[in-house]
Amino acid sequence: MIKTYKILVSGQVQGVGFRPYVYTIAIEFQLKGTVSNNEIGVVVFVSGEEKNIQQFYQKLINFPPPVSKIQDSSIDEIEFQNFDDFKIIPSEKGGKLNLPLTPDFAICEDCVEEIKDASNRRVDYAFTTCVNCGPRWSITQTFPFERINTSIDNFPMCEDCLEEYTNPANRRFHSQTNSCNKCGIQLKLVDNLGEEVYFENIFKTISNLLLEGKIIAIKNTSGYLLCCNAEDKNVVQKLRAKKNRPNKPFAVLYPSLEQLKNEVVLNAKQIKSLTSAERPINIILLKNYSGKVALQSVAPNLNQIGVMLPYTGILQLLANELDFPIVATSGNMHGSPIISENTEALEKLKDVADYFLQHNLKIEHPQDDSVLKFSNKFHQEVLFRRSRGFAPNYLNISVNSKEKILAMGAHLKSAISFFPNENLYVSQYLGNLDNFDVYNRFTETTEGFIQLFEQKPEVILVDKHPLYQSTQFGKELAYKYNAKLIEIQHHKAHLVSILGEYNLWNERVLGVVFDGTGYGDDTNIWGGEFFEYENKKLERIGQVEYFDWLLGDKMSKEPRVSLFALASEEMKPILEEKFSPSEIKNYTYLKSQNKLKTSSVGRLFDAVASLLNITDFNSYEGEAAILLENSILDYNLENCKSYCEVNLKGFSAKEIIQNIYKDIEEGENKDQIIANFLFTLVKSIIVFSKEKGFDKIVLSGGVFQNTTLVDMLLELVPDEIKLYFHKELSPNDENISFGQLMYYLNIK
Ligand SMILES: [Zn+2]
Ligand SMILES: [Zn+2]
Structure with a gap:
């Protein structure tokens, strides 16, 4: 008997080829009806044999299009309706937006093949996309995700594109971002005065300019990138000087996975991430690096680099002409947001870049590249920056x-x-x-x-x-x-953000929040906190013993100031090497009068880095902690010891510094001291947790970007205690807004 059903699908289902896919399988199962986007997701009406409808539904839900993410679906029989055929009907904005937005997707394999195929009509077209790939959030003006609601609507489709768009057999059937050389977005190469440069093959020209040591500002689909030859030390140094960015590492774009694999060792998780639809920068540990990247200039004093693979047609076409990796860093001056407009780029970057690759697609939501790192030993994923590919959805949570x-x-x-x-x-x-x-x-x-x-x-x-x-x-x-x-409160938001990520509201949990700074309930500066969560209540049950917060912001910028705050009388000779006599006099006085206290583990890292002469000044946020982690490639737990006693209130940063000082005096080597320091933090967490009888620990705060610390935790924490690290969010302050929301909704 012929019946009619209504199917609703919600989740990341718009701009991902869902409707054309529904169309294709509806035809396959001989069903008639309609599919459309609405403000909730996708709505399907189908008439046909009951058995066919059920098979159709199972296929739709179990094998959805590759970049879609289904959150919820339903199927209900309704009154019989007679349809002549199966149709995709245009979306109507019937209400307010109530569905996930669609993030940008990296260029897919099929499109990569097309743009290098001389016989394909899209050969060399930099904005080649399909239902499975291309910019989405970057170009979204409003919803639903239809061409007219994006900035690509400025480029009406030519006859050929329209033919693809309306042909159910074509893989660009209903592709909202469809365009081609004839009707699409135009590239333009200009010098830093804005004069157009003549070229035969634009990407060949850029490749040659890069080889000559030029810096090129490339307008990608999510914002400008500043690029130069990563193997050319001089140009990388020049870029550093011009960007006013002395030490912060640059990311490197490799032309292909093969070339990347020739230079660094990648594990399966890294390969998967580097080639995913999100395609973030991966920070890779370098062991016996044999490639030609000018490491000391690209990532000064580090044994790791951030690498990525081409994720847009523009970068892919450039990569096709390159046989060397390039620096690809956000197009901005140090500390400013990524630039996305041609005039602004020319104005602000004319003294940085020699040439500008422009195009006329408007970027509605500029985004930096996302950054993550897998820990070395246990491959635990840690997100450092959540942006292109991940934003702006947060799925897998139900909020009431x-x-x-x-x-x-x-x-x-x-x-x-x-x-x-x-x-x-x-x-x-x-x-x-x-x-x-x-x-x-x-x-x-x-x-x-x-x-x-x-x-x-x-x-x-x-x-x-x-x-x-x-x-x-x-x-x-x-x-x-x-x-x-x-x-x-800042650290409560941190803690609650991870409870929210794992839905731990019905558990009793130890929350460990270690970070740089945050304003505490007692107006001191917190940053080394232990919380107990149970039954919708939070209590601060331990902390790093307070020490002096000196000199305001200067303290986070100068690790030596943290050492000054934590040093004992014995360490005076060390301080005398780091401070002038007048500084010592002034700061000693300030310390004696000081009332503002801190429990910051971030500052403890700074003090350790200064004491070990790793650095006394940070040129970018968190530099000391990164250099400290970077100093040890590996550790041997059998040789590790703890630098402090843990009591029921927490532990003492002063005691740690004092014991490290003793070890230095006794000639212990630096690597072992760093390993001991991390071991100390891990031991403190374990002892504290055991003393208080917890079997679940959640960890949040910027300190947990230290992947060696993460590995050590995973190795040392006994099996009966379960650890939770952030999944979709970064442990750093990027998770605070999410935590604030979770706090408001869940904590009494
Ligand atoms: Zn594609
Ligand atoms: Zn076209």
Whole structure:
């Protein structure tokens, strides 16, 4: 008997080839009806044999298109409807957006093949995409994900493209980003005065310029990249000087996986990540590196580099002409947001880049490349920056609240979260709000979210720190939208963010939050905290014993100041090498008068780095901690010892520094001291957890970007205690906005 069913599918189902796929399998099972996008996802009406409909549904749900992510689906019989055929019907905006947005997808294998095939009509076309690949969030103006709602709508399809778009047998059937050489986006190469440069093959020309030692600003589909030959030490140094970025490592784009494999050893997880649809930068440990990258300039003093593979047609076509890896770093001045407009790029980067590869596709949501690292021993994934490919969805969570909630996040690594409907969105990484341009992008992004979802926030969550720009802007918005304003303590937000990621609300959990700084409930600066979570309540049950917070911001920029705060009288000769006599006099006085205290583990790392003469000054955030981790490639647990006693209140940073000092005096080698230091932190966590009877530990805060520490935890924590590391979010302050939201919804 012929019946009619209504099928609803929600999740990441728009802009991923879902409707054409539904069409194809509906035909396969001889069904008639319609498929369309709506504000919730995809809605299908089918009439046909009951058996066929059920098979159709099973196939749809179990074998969906490759880049889709189904969250929920339903199938219900409805009153019989007679259809003449099966049709894709255009979306109608019937309500407010209530579905995940679609992130950008890296260029797929089929499209890579087409652009290098001389017989294909898309040969050399840099914006070749299909239903499985291409920019999405970058070009999204509004919803649903239809061409008219994106910036690609400025390029009407030619006859050939339209033919593909309307042909069910074509792999670009209903591809919203469809375009070609004839009708699509145009590239233009200009010098730094904006004069167009003549060329025969634009990517060949760029490849030659790179080889000559030129710096090229390349407008990609998610923002500008600054590129130069990674094997040419001089040009990399030049880029550093011009970008005002002395030491922070650059990412390197390899032309192909084969070339990358020739130079570094990759494990299966890294290969999978580097070739995934998200295609993030992977930080790879280098052992016996034999390639030609100018390492000391690309990643000064490090034995690791961030690498990536081409993820757009532009980068792929360039890669096809390259036989060397290139530096590919966000197009901006140090600390500013990634640039996405041609005029702004020329204006701001004219003294940095020699040439600019421009195009005329408008980028609506500029995004940096995402960055992650797998730990060396146990391959635990740690996200360092969550942006292109991952943003702006946060799936796999169900939030029950009728309120529209906006969370403003932290300050140094800002990102916002918004719960405007039944979905939760976490923005791309936005940067350090001390920078004026970043602040502007932050406010634009926040207002942009409010407009996109057509939902005014009713509750606004901010950090307790009164001076965070995000807190101040949150207060302005609360006034503007007449919303309830709630302050949430920084480290509690960290802890709760990971409870949220694993849905641990019904468990008793030890929360360990180690990071740089955050404003504490007692107005001291926290950063080494133990919390107990149980039954919707949080309690701070331990901490790193307070030590002096000196000289404000200078303390995070100069590791030697942390050492000064923690040093005993005995260490005076060491301090005398690091400070002038007048500094010592002034700082000693300040210390004697000081009232502001800290429990920051980030500053403890700084002090250790200074004491070991690894660095006394940070040129970028977290440099000392990164250099410290980088100093040891491996460790042997049998030789490790702990530098402090753990009591029921926590442990003492001063004691650790004092014992490290003793070891230095006794001639212990540096690598062993660093291993001991990490071992000390791990032991402290284990002892504390056992004393208090926990069998679950969640770990959050920037310190847990240290993958050696992560490995040691995984190795040393006994099996009966379960460890939780962040999954989809970074352990650093990027997770704060998500944590604020989780706190508001779940903590009494
Ligand atoms: Zn494709
Ligand atoms: Zn065309």
